[in-house]
Amino acid sequence: MALIDLSKKEVHCKVVYYGPGRCGKTTNLIYIYNAMSDAAKGKMLTIETKGDRTLFFDLLPLNLGKIGGFDIRIQLYTVPGQTIYASTRKLVLKGVDGVVFVADSLKVRKAKNIESLQDLANNLKEHGKSMDEIPMVIQYNKRDLVSSPIPTLSIEEMKKDLNPQNKWPDFEASAVKGAGVFETLREISKLTVKYVAKKHLLIK
């Protein structure tokens, strides 16, 4: 559920980065945080836990400028990817307006990608939403590893697994190096703002 504040002329949208454990959701947020100017970003909130897994969520508020006199603010959330944190993932999805599905290019993570996408579909359904309705972008992360000796999945193979009907815009990325991170963010912001505006009749 987006929040539209008519008195302050602000629109707040919630975008969630979803995906299997250790696929690079937090790395996406950290790259965005480091690359954006202070005026456009808020404080990045991460709940400190031991180790480098996200146990609860990360939050990064961004200010995307004005559309039709309204200040557009987007809050980026990540979820914990590990299968056992199912209830936290469901909670973070509450009121979501757009989803970035981050897929892991490592060959060993093939099954985890598919499992996570299915989990996303189930969790959205429990909130009364579906992947057909909500704006979504797929990011094939860790493409920088293709040239390394580590076995990786080809783009064709990942598309076949995750986006066979080409339903969603997809991007190749390397969140560590920053390639594709802003392309993903730009696309999901555009789709989300359009979806929220249309849904709440700000535009026709």
Add this chain to the structure above:
Amino acid sequence: MGDLVLTTAKLDAIRAQLENNLISAGIHSVLIVDSAGNIIASCGEHMQGIDIISLAALTAANFAATSQIARIIGEEDFSLLFHKGKKDSIHFAKIGQDYILISIFNDNVSLGVVRLKVTEVSQHLHELLN
């Protein structure tokens, strides 16, 4: 959770409730957030120094986490939470199913007064938000 539409008049009525019942009782900052972490209304003079976006997101998460604790002991939900600090303390109360009232106060105000005032104002807020 359905769509919530708040008109300026309604929002002013909500703010007036918060000002007249809670701020006037000595609570220095008051916020209403929804269970997805959106800020509905805020008031109080200390609000400038607080990162309210993070506070709202963490409050929603905090409630969701403690409701799992509630389920473990056979309760459906906890309707209020209280965290005591050295100088400032924070009180969270559920308003209906979807909203949370956050009150931040220092040791000049007793917890009893906060609870009493929050209970009183919750009724009115519930009507205004539904």
